[in-house]
Amino acid sequence: MAKKKKSSPYLAVALTLCVAAVGLAVAIAVLAISETALPPVEESSSQGVTEESDPSADESIEESVEESIAESSAPSAESSEAEISLPEESTEESVPEPEPGLGGEIPQLGSTREYESYIGLRYSVDLVQFExxxxxxNASEYLLLVSPKAPLGKDxxxxxxxxxxxxxAGRPSYYSYLREYAEKALEAFLDEAAMYGHGDIxxxxxYRSYSVQSTLFNxxxxxxxxxxxxxxxxxxxxxxxxxxxPPGTSEHQSGLCVDMHNQIDTNNTFDGTPAAIWxxxxxYRFGFVLRYPPDKQDVTGIKYESWHFRYVGRTAATEMHELGMCLEEYLAYKGLN
Ligand SMILES: [Zn+2]
Known part of the structure; x- marks a missing residue:
């Protein structure tokens, strides 16, 4: 009996501590949930330009953008993406960064949840129909290299x-096609972009045929x-x-790349805008890479193009992202060229 009486105050203290701990855990969980809310809408980069009335004006955008090649470094601004927060942690470092280039096996087909955990970022769009x-x-089929050094045949x-x-709107129909897998992945990519406030891309x-490229070049x-x-x-x-x-050397003939942007006025550049950065x-999460990054001009032989994205499939795109490699470097690294 004496023992029981003695232990009572300790029990009370222990109970109080337990209640306090539970309270703290709930507070941390609420904090974590609020951080995983939907992505905030970023400011649109619209600069108040008027809607174009002449569709052909858009055709010159590549030229105008190319002429104003920015020497700026790759955009590195942190966008406020919804990060996966582990429930037991409330600090910002809750998701471990994958080891660059050593990230182990990138989760393959049908394992989007594993992939999200791997990269530490969650998709906002429902990927079921796009996965x-x-x-x-057949990922290797989409690693085709097309460049001035590796041209495609006329046929x-x-x-x-x-x-x-x-x-x-208003683009010629002969610019309006893409290989099936690239097109479907692009739909998911742009749906996600819209959820982050970039619905105007x-x-x-x-795809650009040999003969269209030939006409352009001439x-x-x-x-x-x-x-x-x-x-x-x-x-x-x-x-x-x-x-x-020159005809045959444009990657657009592969049907695996697109030029995309949200600029209407051809005097505007896309580079550095919130949409371009996003x-x-x-x-990479959608299987695309920025094909001609500013720091790879000596490897690709092509000037920086903030608007040109190439489909390679998610595993390759993620590896290239982690390794900081362009397609030429990646193919050499994998022993594929
Ligand atoms: Zn292009």
Whole structure:
């Protein structure tokens, strides 16, 4: 009996501590839940420009953007994405960063939840109908390299081209197709972008046939000849080749890449806008890469293009993201070229 009487105060203290601990745990859980709320809508980069009335004006956007090549470094601003918070932790460092390049096995097909845990970021869109396109089973098929050093033949035409749903209004129909898997993955990517406040991003160029590229290139040659009547043909060709790909060397012929942006006024650049930064930071989750990053110009041979995204499938895109590699480097790293 004496023992019981003695233990009572200790029991009371222990109970009080338990209640306090539970209270703290609840408070931490509430905090964690509030941090995983839907992504906040970011400010649109609309600069108050008027709706274009001449669809052809858009065609020159690549030129104008290319002419104002920004030497700025890759956008690195942190966007406020919904991070997965572990319930027992309330501090911001709740999700461990994957080891760059050593991240182990990237979860494959049909394991989106595992993938989300792996990268420490959750999808906002429902991926059920898009999963198999974002993370293709026959992934190597989508690693095709097309470049001035690795041109495609005149007859290369993908046999699974479909219409791009998020096409910019007024664009010619011959720019409006993409290979099926890339197009479906793009739909999910742009749905997600819209949930983060970037619903105005549209595609201006998709698949481009050899003959369309040929026409484009020849038009540029004609323009430059008119501008520089005293130049040799070699010099004219070399100049045009710095901003347009000769037929066969444009990645657009693969049907695996798009140009997309949210600019209406062709004098505006896309680079550095909130939408451009968001696309670059999130493309890998949907199987895309920014194909011509500013710090890889010496490897790709192409100037930085903030609007050009290439589909490679999620596993490759995630590895490239982790390794900081462009496609050329990645293929060499994997022994695939
Ligand atoms: Zn492009």
């Amino acid at each position: 198999k396109y974002i993370d293709p089973e 290369y035409v993908p046999d699974d081209l479909i219409y791009i749903e998020d096409m910019r 549209k595609v201006s160029n998709g 038009n540029y040659l004609a323009d430059e000849r008119a501008r520089h009547p005293d130049w040799t043909e070699e010099r004219i060709y070399a100049l045009v080749a710095t901003y347009s790909n 696309l670059e930071e999130n493309c």
